[in-house]
Amino acid sequence: MSETPIAYTRHAFMRGARAALPVTLSSVPFGLVCGVVANAVGLSYAETFLALSTLYSGTIMLVVLANWGPPVPIVASIVTALIISLRLGLWGPLMAPWLDRIPWLQRVINLQFLGDQPWAMNIAEMRSGGRDAGYMLGTGTIFWVTWLIGGSAGYFGASLIALTPGHPIFFAATASFIATLVNMARLPRDVIPMVASAITALIVNRMMPGNSWYIMAGVFAGVVAGLLRDRLHPPEETGA
């Protein structure tokens, strides 16, 4: 490691923002879908904006809204958010070389508003020798603003068409989950966890329809199945 101290400058902020701009376009459809679904289940725009801007997780929004009320499933929603967010706990430590050098409030802001793609961009920047944490805030800000624009456009676009409960537009959420799954499933490593999770989710959903506990049950079964398989057949050092 070089001796250059970690900086936090406006210059790097602008550089990160410029680098993020073309990449953000790929996140627009996901935002649109979130806005459409939020409108369809009856959230007001104020509620939608709050969820888009502070919760800042399209996956959590789509999962939770797929099983929305009335009544509002408060406990199930919060537990779902916890389960989905767990993996994010492993992200911050990798950004520690930058985060450790900036004020605490700035650390919290940078951590909360770093999505999947900007996070990957920042890891790449850091590994290529980047020594300025302003880059992180620049990428994060651009993604956050684009996300709000996409989600809002989806929300208002959806009010232009009459959405009945069985409308195929709702399939957009499922399609986006399928695309995400195809993109990030590690084969063959994730196959056994996925089979265990799917079967468990189907059974629990059949037994307890109308809420989202089947997701938690599926995740639990998938993680347990994966860890058990690793115990019985340890993955090779080079693999996965």
Place this chain on the structure above:
Amino acid sequence: MNASGFFRLDPDTLIAIAGMTAMTLTCRVGGYWLFSRMKPSQTLRDGFGYVPASMLIALIAPTLANAGLAYAVGAVAAAAAMFMTRSFVVATLLGLGACWAIWEY
């Protein structure tokens, strides 16, 4: 504009959003804080690693099982498009288009 009103803030919805935001914040900031002090065990890392795929399939499977042909066709189209193009935009639009076409038919 739908009947729910532009600025309505339902208390239960607010509690749910605040609670969910607290969870993401706890995981993101808490993970940084905790694992800057202690190294996460390999089992914990592996366990977290299985969460995303397990979660997505748990979400998709019952939806498809409870829906009709249009969703099944849309699912195959979305998966195939993502596999071939690796583009989130193309996969979502093609999947939605296929589903919508069958539904209209």
